[in-house]
Amino acid sequence: MLQSIFDFGQTTSTFWKQCDKALLDEQNELLEHEFLVGSKERLIKKKFLVMSQDSLFRVSLSNLKKAPLLTMHVQFIEASTDNFVQLNSDEQLLGFHLSYQGKSLEIFTADKISYDIWKSHFKRFAILDNFHEAFQVSKMIGKGSFAKVYQATKKETNTQYAIKAFSKAYMQQQAKGIESMLNEIKIMRRLNHPNIVKLYEVHETTNSIYFVLDMIQGGELLQRVRETGFLPAETVQKLAFNLVSALSHMHENRVIHRDLKPENLLLRSTENNYEIILADFGLATNLDEEHLFKRCGTPGFVAPEILEYVEGQEFYTDKCDVFSAGIILYLLITGNTPFIGVDQKSILKNNKECEIDFKEPHFKLAPIQMQDLIQSMLQKKVSYRLSSQECMRHPYFKQLVKEYKVQIEKYQSNLQCYQEIQNARKIGTQDLEQRSPLNFNSSDSISSNISQNRQDQRKTSIVAGASKFSQYSARLSKQNSREISDIPLKQEQKKSKDLHRLALTNSQLKQIAFNQFDNVEDPTAEDCNVGVMVRQYNSTRQIRIPDNTLQIKECNTPTMQKQQ
Incomplete structure (x- = not known):
């Protein structure tokens, strides 16, 4: 079994941990299904499972248990696999092998639609370990202090x-390296916006961690500006709207980026200069959780309140990102950052004092409403500064907001008949920027797609009112779908050939079945010893075949010799 660095060398005594029933009520989106599971007693049981973005829950009539999805590894079990549960089913079963901290669980279902939905969610919210089987790497397209970026093709699509x-050995040597990577994974999985880089999958192998990300073909925004010169006012307006829209989405999800700078703004394509993609969430944090780093960012772009933060005082707000975005817009229309210095120390000093020249000639040439927006974003006093949601409502974006709402209505209408489709093929490069945290204590249309909702899913059917757990348990009680309900014995006559195939998968036994050995009986015959074995094997919930059941002494295949 793969030793995961996300286990931090810890092991768990049980796969499921008891948790508060009210925890379900805190989850916004839940996916539910009843799976078949093999027990220690070699019985097949039903378990009602619910998946959120970061946890897997097991619901029974009396209690609620959970397992962490963030660090859970998942492998996909095909229908052709001869697992204990699959061998003892009249139907073809698909399954998942789940593991974390040394414990594992295998769950199965005959519902192909539900299986595909759960598979899609596991790919997004758990850890996979089949990278080299799933992807063909072509070339390296970027390199930084912590990671390398490659161009790769997913073989399936x-x-x-x-x-x-990421090198696992290198990340383990860094202070809070693994914790920082987990934090980045958790935050990126929470976000889903057309102007934010999308994390599709996370893979772990013996030596590496792989993030599967959007392929961005337009390169860095700043490099494009250097090549083309100053951007037209209309382009800057659309770019600013896309940037503020991305911030608004992040802040609605209680996430702050804390490292907004031109190098972290990429362009989706070469067709225009405003469809930006916000990347690099190495310093991002959730406002509702413990923060790995308190004072971090890039000199010249970081908000003054981060520089002035003192341990123990009230933590700064999401408006810190609005300030950094304002600096980027100021740079785009003037060609310079407002905080200039001969070295990092002087830049930080000017950054902290936050004296900005709004009379700069190029700035005064910008549209009046744009000037007003940027000045409102760059207020040193946080209470005077606009939030990202307030920026969206600024008169500067009035016309664009109308277009935005029209696209949202059209998108939501399309969702009614939406089915999961493959992502459009993207070709290009994505640059990697160094993400080292800086310790300030020591010195023609808007984006083509509106923020996507979750893929068309079978979500929970519970209703408002009572707690989610009580509604789930009531349904379980009504359906008599208890946690330990056994699977009925199979009816042999329904799928005799399939049962034979499942029980006798060895190629030599298949040859016996087709009478290629003259001195062996037809295994499918009613009075054949092998036929008796097959029926006994598949009519019990216990996978144990008595030695005296098999009587084919004439066959000298390795498999049969071993069984004798």
């Missing part, structure tokens, strides 16, 4: 992605 590869 022929879709190209950017692969961000």
